[in-house]
Amino acid sequence: MQKISKTVVISCRVLRHHMKSGATAYKHGRAFSMASVKCYYETAKSADCRSPAAVRTIDLRSDTVTKPGPVMRRAMAEAEVGDDVFGEDPSVNELQKMAADIFGMEAALYVPTGTMSNLIAVMVHCRERGDEMIVGDLSHLHVYEQGGSAQLAGVHSTTVSNLADGTFDLEQLESKIRHGYPDPHYPRSRLVCVENTHNIQGGRVLPLSFLRELRFLAEKYGLMVHMDGARVMNAAAALGVQPSAILEHCHTVSVCLSKGLGAPVGTILGGPKDFIQRAVRARKALGGGMRQSGILAAAGKIALSDMIGRLEEDHRNARTFAEALLQCDPPLYQVDLATVETNILRFRVCDSWLSPAEFCRRMATVGEGEEKALGQGVQVLMFPHVGGSVRAVWHLGITEDDTQLAIQKARSVAQQFAQQRARSQ
Numbered sequence: 001m002q003k004i005s006k007t008v009v010i011s012c013r014v015l016r017h018h019m020k021s022g023a024t025a026y027k028h029g030r031a032f033s034m035a036s037v038k039c040y041y042e043t044a045k046s047a048d049c050r051s052p053a054a055v056r057t058i059d060l061r062s063d064t065v066t067k068p069g070p071v072m073r074r075a076m077a078e079a080e081v082g083d084d085v086f087g088e089d090p091s092v093n094e095l096q097k098m099a100a101d102i103f104g105m106e107a108a109l110y111v112p113t114g115t116m117s118n119l120i121a122v123m124v125h126c127r128e129r130g131d132e133m134i135v136g137d138l139s140h141l142h143v144y145e146q147g148g149s150a151q152l153a154g155v156h157s158t159t160v161s162n163l164a165d166g167t168f169d170l171e172q173l174e175s176k177i178r179h180g181y182p183d184p185h186y187p188r189s190r191l192v193c194v195e196n197t198h199n200i201q202g203g204r205v206l207p208l209s210f211l212r213e214l215r216f217l218a219e220k221y222g223l224m225v226h227m228d229g230a231r232v233m234n235a236a237a238a239l240g241v242q243p244s245a246i247l248e249h250c251h252t253v254s255v256c257l258s259k260g261l262g263a264p265v266g267t268i269l270g271g272p273k274d275f276i277q278r279a280v281r282a283r284k285a286l287g288g289g290m291r292q293s294g295i296l297a298a299a300g301k302i303a304l305s306d307m308i309g310r311l312e313e314d315h316r317n318a319r320t321f322a323e324a325l326l327q328c329d330p331p332l333y334q335v336d337l338a339t340v341e342t343n344i345l346r347f348r349v350c351d352s353w354l355s356p357a358e359f360c361r362r363m364a365t366v367g368e369g370e371e372k373a374l375g376q377g378v379q380v381l382m383f384p385h386v387g388g389s390v391r392a393v394w395h396l397g398i399t400e401d402d403t404q405l406a407i408q409k410a411r412s413v414a415q416q417f418a419q420q421r422a423r424s425q
């Protein structure tokens, strides 16, 4: 870690030095794209890449970057607490009760992270070593959680292909279900996991009809359905339904409080009472039994009471930005507006000379003369994403004005790139 951090600091310095030295940005792009990539991914090091204070930074890398505001901080400072491992933290108990009610489930458990929450769900649903779960090949559980279900829970995974809308083909799912148990050749199918909204596929909302059919199939074969609903509140807002209208189709759910809902820490795992009792045990075994966690749960309560209602704002801003990208003159961006359903936007930069990483670097760099053109320096942070796309995520730290500034920045990057391209031909 130490070594990587150093490289990043140096890379950023080199980058800044060359920015000042007046060489053309085009050359920078070729020479320093590695440095730029490091700057984006080392989020903790973004301060080292930061421009002067007058510069407005619009951070669209993820909705995990949200920070607790004054109301949340006050609630945390004043929270009543107790030892939660004894079940005695009133703030945690209230949060869990509140969440269970919103989910329309019997019980809920406060856990440190979404990753732990999903792992606990897998452990509780698949209790015999070698039990099998079926997951989307582009799901967070499968791609971004280090295979924890295999390395820690002894659970075998088989995948179904995630479609562009985050669903999968139910016939393919059916073909993956094992029927041999207790024949010693086969693992036993126990669990299907779905993700809503679907992160890698760009915040796509699973249709209720899909969930209904999936549940029907699961019942037919005696499988459990777990929803990685890190952003299921975004899905509910997009569909204009209560979260319980989505969650009635699954047995258990994991919901992040620390993303668009703005809490600094925490995820809620919801399900039937006996599932949650077992989940308490699994959480402890994984080292997730916290003590006076009411300090954190107090922020979670505000996340559930005050933040769900404002998610639509993020969806609106994401859409506004997407529409502006399509109208950009000169044209440089490609977006399928039908896929922009929530707060995550995936788009393409349609010129092979401008890689996603280099585009992100330019969005994050205050260009010469930009203060004059835009009224201030603007730095927009985004990540290159799978399949050569760029991802931008809206959240409570991003206002309508920020969105407009980001649009101007995207336009200005497109214009400068077009000029450079003309000159180099």
Ligand SMILES: *Cc1c(COP(=O)(O)O)cnc(C)c1O
Binding pocket: 112, 113, 114, 115, 116, 118, 140, 141, 195, 197, 199, 228, 230, 231, 256, 258, 267
């Ligand atoms: C963020 C995320 C998680 C994991 O949450 P952490 O709290 O970061 O561990 C799980 N699933 C999805 C879909 C996510 O976006």
